[in-house]
Amino acid sequence: MAEKQSNEPLIDSDKLIFGIGQVQTITGVSGRQLRYWEEQGYIAPIDQQKGTQRQYSMHMLFLIFHIQRYLKQGFTLQSAVERARQFDRQIPVLRTFLKNQFNGVEVEDDKSVIDFGYKDDTHQQRVYGVVENDRTHFLIKDIDETSK
DNA sequence: TTTCTGACA
DNA sequence: TGTCAGAA
Numbered sequence: 001m002a003e004k005q006s007n008e009p010l011i012d013s014d015k016l017i018f019g020i021g022q023v024q025t026i027t028g029v030s031g032r033q034l035r036y037w038e039e040q041g042y043i044a045p046i047d048q049q050k051g052t053q054r055q056y057s058m059h060m061l062f063l064i065f066h067i068q069r070y071l072k073q074g075f076t077l078q079s080a081v082e083r084a085r086q087f088d089r090q091i092p093v094l095r096t097f098l099k100n101q102f103n104g105v106e107v108e109d110d111k112s113v114i115d116f117g118y119k120d121d122t123h124q125q126r127v128y129g130v131v132e133n134d135r136t137h138f139l140i141k142d143i144d145e146t147s148k
Numbered sequence: 149t150t151t152c153t154g155a156c157a
Numbered sequence: 158t159g160t161c162a163g164a165a
């Protein structure tokens with residue numbers, strides 16, 4: 001099996017730009033709301049000159065999407081923004097962790113196993129994430145020095 | 149056609 | 158927040 005699949009050529013998310021029309025279609029947030037949120041300092045388009053058409057990064061699109069999700073759940077705009085921002089701060093952390101720990105996943109019909117690499121620098125145990133249907137759990141295996 | 153700003157039955 | 162106007 002292939003050991004390393006250095007996944008570098010991912011899409012530059014910074015190059016994915018959306019106009020206010022696309023943002024409305026994707027997130028369901030009206031242009032009027034987007035301009036109001038911007039006026040309140042909650043969101044910001046990509047730096048552009050005044051009077052020109054707004055452009056939003058994919059990152060901002062996600063933020064807008066989450067603000068709207070919390071809004072639908074009944075939160076006020078202010079608290080929805082707070083929660084969206086908190087969530088936003090967690091993404092880079094998860095990304096870094098997965099980037100360093102993810103070592104591939106074996107997909108099977110009834111059960112799939114995610115390889116999270118060694119438990120620590122001692123390299124004596126390996127951690128796996130097991131996915132069965134909708135249930136998940138961790139699995140730690142001891143590494144026997146004799147094989148491989 | 150779409151978006152921008154400002155205003156308000 | 159929606160919607161309408163007048164301009165770009």
